[in-house]
Amino acid sequence: MFKFLLQRLATIVPTLFFVSILIFGLQQLLPGDPATALAGEDHDPSVIAYLRAKFHLDEPLYMRYFYWANGVLHGDLGESVRIQKPVVDLILEKLPVTVQLASMAIVIAIVFGVSAGIVSAVKKDTAWDYAANVFALWGLSTPNFWLGILLIMLFAVKLGWLPASGYVSPFEDLKANLAAMIMPAFVLGNAFAAVLMRHTRSAMLQVLSADYVRTARAKGLDERVVVLKHALRNALVPVITLGALAFGELLGGTVLTETVFSIPGFGKLIVDAVFNRDYSVVQGVVLFTATVYITLNLLADLAYFLVNPRMRG
């Protein structure tokens, strides 16, 4: 276990190193003088001079990278030019909102996606299977900002059941919070559910034809027990790993979902930063998402290692 963990951690270090180079490199894409670009709409020469000194823009590229990476390692992701606040604080401020949205979306995706996958595998080549596949194709092909608009049209404008947009903190009013979050969570979970459905289906199909499932059936076990207890448990192992890989798309989806529903989360932060030309925030958000994604995949690998005795050797 310890050895596996060490090996896995050893591959993360170079990955994070290249991620940092990639994100640092984004700055080099800015046309013209980086200090002027970083200053955004502020053309005050003193601000530009300050930025030039702060980002060591007169020094060679590798030194600039060194200063930047050193800051990042000490938890300093830079400062928002626009709001005059450390990027880390901004991210931590917006994070809880996105975590709530993403968690709700994941629950919705698991409930719909995994059950649809099971049904479709168990009832292969029937109308159920066909319907589940149509559901997956729908989920993969619908742009989530459009789905958001359609749901607002139906549930907010036409039926008046849910608020069209906005956000209420769960600590202020839990009911209002859930009412505001349910539509965005459904929109965000939609595509993820489709991915989970496809993975669950193919994993279940593989498991259902395995010898031990045949044995379980031959013992005369109830089909429900065979499917849910014997087959699903093993089928879920690859689903967890593949689900963690697809998590990045969910994070990307928050950007659009939060924009459509005006939810002040992490995704909205990056969009606002893009339009305010607040490049340190953009870099900070990308770096943060990549780190979260890498960590989650590490955890998924650990989970895989823990639940699969064959891996432990």
Place this chain on the structure above:
Amino acid sequence: MAAVLTATALPRELTPAQRALRRLARRRGAMAGLGCVVFFVLLALFAPWVAPHDPLATSWSAVRQAPSAHYLFGTDEIGRDVLSRVIWGTRASLLAGLVSVCISLALGVPVGLAAGYLGGWVDALISRITDAMLACPFLILAIALAAFLGPSLTNAMIAIGISATPIFIRLTRAQVLAVKVEDYVEAARAVGNSHLRIALRHILPNVVAPLIVQATLAIAAAVIAEASLSFLGLGQQPPAPSWGSMLNTAKNYIDNAPWMSVWPGLSIFLLVLSFNLLGDGLRDAFDPRHK
């Protein structure tokens, strides 16, 4: 003698590619997808002749009009014909889908080929860089790239193309690793072919099938990505029509002009669905074991 041979000759054997195409033709979903893609391509090519109105012409006397015989899909907030804008918008979406995937292929295939074929430190370096790119979620990376490059359709295509590249590097590398140990590659090496010739003439053609499948599915993802960037204001710039930017404006008029959001969204959905259906069909056709 020749006549006898012709008369008794066995039916010509089909190549694997021909067999795959036959399997593809039998899949109704894939054929429907293909039909729909062809329809959109024709729409994009013949937009100037098919569109009933000028997509940029505003009319203050026809602001936010509901669909009617004159404006089949209604009009937008400054009186432009939604149908004509949807038709012209096909160009931006298809162009973004094709160009960005071409960028991904042009970058990803040679790099993946080098990683898989050369192995060693080249492979290790390329694999770590690929991991790093894959660690940044596709859309977030595309948004960041588009933000730093500046908002325009061209930059959006570059951003999407670069963001989708690591998938092609990884796929090509994995395929090359599987193929390079085959006997025919050994044979090609034994008769003294150069590395470049082996890689290009003997390995590359044998890894094309999964690349075609992935490219088709990547077009679907790129169409959604372009629409997303345009929706956020980072893609096609107004007043040029694009489905994503149309939806961006439409979301402000959900309650009094719902038709403004229905049609562009439906078009994105249909085009993406078609590429997904075609991609799924191609995958099943090229690899009958996968089901």
